[in-house]
Amino acid sequence: MIFIILLSGKNEDEHLVVEIMRRRFSPALITNKSWEMFHFVGHQIKITEATDCYGAVVWPSALVLCYFLETNSKQYGLVDKNIIEIGAGTGLVSIVASLLGAYVTATDLPEVVGNLQYNILQNTKMKCKHQPQVKELSWGVDLEKNFPWSSCQFDYIMAADVVYYHPFLDELLLTFDHLCKDNTVILWAMRFRLDRENQFVGRFQKLFDLEVLSDFPSLNITLYKGMRKSRKEV
Numbered sequence: 001m002i003f004i005i006l007l008s009g010k011n012e013d014e015h016l017v018v019e020i021m022r023r024r025f026s027p028a029l030i031t032n033k034s035w036e037m038f039h040f041v042g043h044q045i046k047i048t049e050a051t052d053c054y055g056a057v058v059w060p061s062a063l064v065l066c067y068f069l070e071t072n073s074k075q076y077g078l079v080d081k082n083i084i085e086i087g088a089g090t091g092l093v094s095i096v097a098s099l100l101g102a103y104v105t106a107t108d109l110p111e112v113v114g115n116l117q118y119n120i121l122q123n124t125k126m127k128c129k130h131q132p133q134v135k136e137l138s139w140g141v142d143l144e145k146n147f148p149w150s151s152c153q154f155d156y157i158m159a160a161d162v163v164y165y166h167p168f169l170d171e172l173l174l175t176f177d178h179l180c181k182d183n184t185v186i187l188w189a190m191r192f193r194l195d196r197e198n199q200f201v202g203r204f205q206k207l208f209d210l211e212v213l214s215d216f217p218s219l220n221i222t223l224y225k226g227m228r229k230s231r232k233e234v
Contacts, residue, residue, distance in 0.1 A: 013218050020067045024058075038092060040066050041099045045123050047090045048115060056115050058090050061161035061189035061221050066096040068187070068213065068223055076187075078102040079129070081155040084179060086137060086172075087162040088112075091119040097158065098128040107137035140171025143178045152179050160189040163197045173200070176226075177207055186226035191219070
């Protein structure tokens, strides 16, 4: 049941958005650590956040991608699939993919991976078929050294809200290109903000075929499926 709502009206969009956002529960008690609770694939997932870093906050695009993975598990079965998430942030998407049975590698910047590792360990230990891995990945940096192209055999690349106001869009595209093989499926939740970031989609389409899986106008979020173009087309 791929939830395509491109031709649906405003009410359908808002109804589904409400359903997705219901998966987030704010804590009733204020503590010295910022955290939120989420409910996906039959599990309560507690995510520790930080307010001083973009990568340590759960953004709506991550919830959209998690909801898609949960509600389309038959069409996009993740059991025993090899997945890498780039810009994993707090780890919510990687956790949900792990709970759905995938081999998961969650990646982000060095300053983010500590909290990422903590969240993943707390929410997947003794709960998953395959314990996920956490690795540092700075987009465009030492890709061949840290992720040799010959050994990159990912069934899926996942990304949620990786395009925003930052100076590393060229490096982000290079990272997608390096990690993606001909049969790799990219699942990418994109929140549209400024024209500069929005133009990234056009650049992305020079290397990858894009299909819109779902669109949420009220959130300015589109969920894409991408696959590498044939070498003759590029």
